[in-house]
Amino acid sequence: MEHSPPGQAGHLHLVAQVPALDLLMQIVAAESRWLSAQDKSHTVANELLARVMRTLLESRNWNDQLLGAFLDKYANTHDDVRFYTFRNLAYGAVAADLVGFVPVA
């Protein structure tokens, strides 16, 4: 998708959700790098990632573009993001209070 500079006629302007997701995942990556350097082992900033996932799942304005961006750019690309995505879903770190959700023991 082209992201032309603002001001040009007919440009596609990414506004709110997808850029916010990109920036949040950049922050997750930066915190993961910092945590890995501190612990001297591979660490993922799962706390922020879980908050992102929780916000995505609880959003009333969820849409295909946002889901596609998360899957294509992150979950299907980065193994650790995929692992923690499923882990958070399975252990209820994300959706424990969603109606009808039964966390896996």
Add this chain to the structure above:
Amino acid sequence: MSITTMACTKSASTAKPAAGPATSSLGKTASSKAGKAAPAAIAPVSSLGKATTKLAAAPAAAKGVAKPAAPAAKAASGKAKASTNPTAAEPQVTVETVRKLERSVRSGVEHLNDMPQLLEYLAVRTAARTTIPRRWRSSHSPYMPFLVAANPQSSQDEIAHAAMHSAYRVFQPYMESGAVFRGAATAPAPGAGAEKTPAPAAATVVQRWMREKFTFYVDDLLDKLSHIEPGIQVGV
């Protein structure tokens, strides 16, 4: 492939660490040697006298960040105090204003007090399109391009969009050093034995203040994830 190898965005990678160079040992120093953390924590604040006094007032100003109408109201108060309409002063703020503010903040620690104002621009657009019926706001709605084209607040979208990325570039040196992350410092809890302990070091105050701003920034990004818009709109 792990997320730690994820490349920064182009705009982010070009950000020069103006505000926080040589702070890679920030977290380590703060956690291991709490007493000596102050000088090493945020080195540029070695000119601490001036920066600290300014920052002392900054958190109070930042409390107004959560109010969407605050930037417009502040700008309007400078021009015409009689006008209380938040949309009255909005055309004066442009994307270039945001960029200029970002350059100012990144130019040195003495301009850190401009950061609350930069963060205020994140909330400029939060009141937009709340009167549009929900069924029209669907990502598959055929009305959406027309609504956007007819929306007089589309310039605010650009301001908020620019502010998001500008704030990220401002925070990037602090993220690389870990200064804004939770386990980075051992700052005492506010109010916990505040009378007995001496005043915290200036760098600790700056770091705590910076972490407050970063928390606000992350919370705002999370709010934008559930914004009413589908994420893509056609500009005019």
